[in-house]
Amino acid sequence: MSSAPAVARDSDPVTIPLTALLALDRIDNGLFRSEHVFEIDRPLYGGQVIAQALMACGLTVDEGRDPHSLHGYFLRRGDATRPVIYRVENDRDGRSYSARRVVAIQNGAVILNMSCSFRTVTPGAERTASTVESLVHPDQCRRITADPGISIEARVQDWPTAAQYFPAKFWVRPNCILPDGDSLTHAAAIAYMTDFSAGLSRVNGSEILGPSLDHAVWFHRPPLWSDWLLVDYGAGVAAGKRGWYPGSVVDGNGEVVASMAQEMVYRDKR
Template structure:
């Protein structure tokens, strides 16, 4: 199976998977990286794998994923899909992500047909004055095809809890590709920047959930807002939202982090 390594990968490269068997897929992109494989990439690719086994009339409505082992970007990941159910309205899939014969993540995904009915958004999007393009760039060296910008105001230099983002090379496609783009973005930063931590910690994702509410254009600016709720027993839980530029709630997310104290540097 051919894999591709490039100095300048695109979002299309990230989300493109090869079908190796009827319900098995393999990522095409590998690249050198000293850090563990970005969790948003695993989640987005798992969603794409699951979505390629459901009917074209169904789009993602949620994903729940557990990170079990650190992956590496220098090796391709295999995604094994289990077809749990296909009902008249919803389809359920389970996905196992594997590297070198070891499971690095498991996911459950739900897909549904388009439906009509009331469209109610209980809370407004956070107010962020100014134009995103005028704000400084939020560097994302391990995330490809995304332009992230930091609005003014109090923020953590390492883990900002509010920023704008857009896909600069969004794959042209259906609701699956749009949802996968939001999933790829959803693991960027975390809620740690909203806490007054007594000691620095090293965050590692334990599990991740995202719900898709409304279709948006990922090529337009989206506001990501993260809210910490609790930290105890070295586990931190936060929630978040992704709104489009008009203020429509596109997706909600929740994640638990392992937050072990960072060892002091030695001279």
């Protein structure tokens, strides 16, 4: 992992640099521990544990292979005041692909399990799977006041209705400069961001949106997050007290960098 210093953006408030949140301590072969913990009692942000799990897997893969997909299941609520242990299993290293499995552990219990895959970077024909209508430049958009523990900057053109609650289309960038040429860190940073906001209404009839169940990300191009990215969540499905929605991550040129999907729980109002 790159040891480049975390340089904060001038426009960002005082938060933990995203690169610091992604940093891991290698304990043994295939065994890692998160370095940063929060001093106040708070749930562990799901995007953080996904990103760190991807970092742990990537640190066991030979150079020249970038992350191209991940699928994780949230099993228990994490504690942001305690470090997380990541145990990586090497399933296969083929000629072009490497497959890994990882579990995230706190207090002796698994809080996340995840599979991810890496591929040798290979050029080929490119097509954009979908297009996103142009929006106002992020500098002209309203800043979302995110939780100080979330290390990204987000801006939205039109705030959603009270029924929608979460913005479904917004701009994002990390709160620090990511190291050049470090595709693993850039991919982990994008994965961190994909758990921000939600593509579902907070209230669905008598139910309220709860925690995430599972989360998937596909990287279509070599990960690069050096400027604003647009997140566009598509129409979701709510049934059986579960809600699912897809999303696209698009760069300033309109190219789809990554796609994601997430399923969340709906709970009865109290």
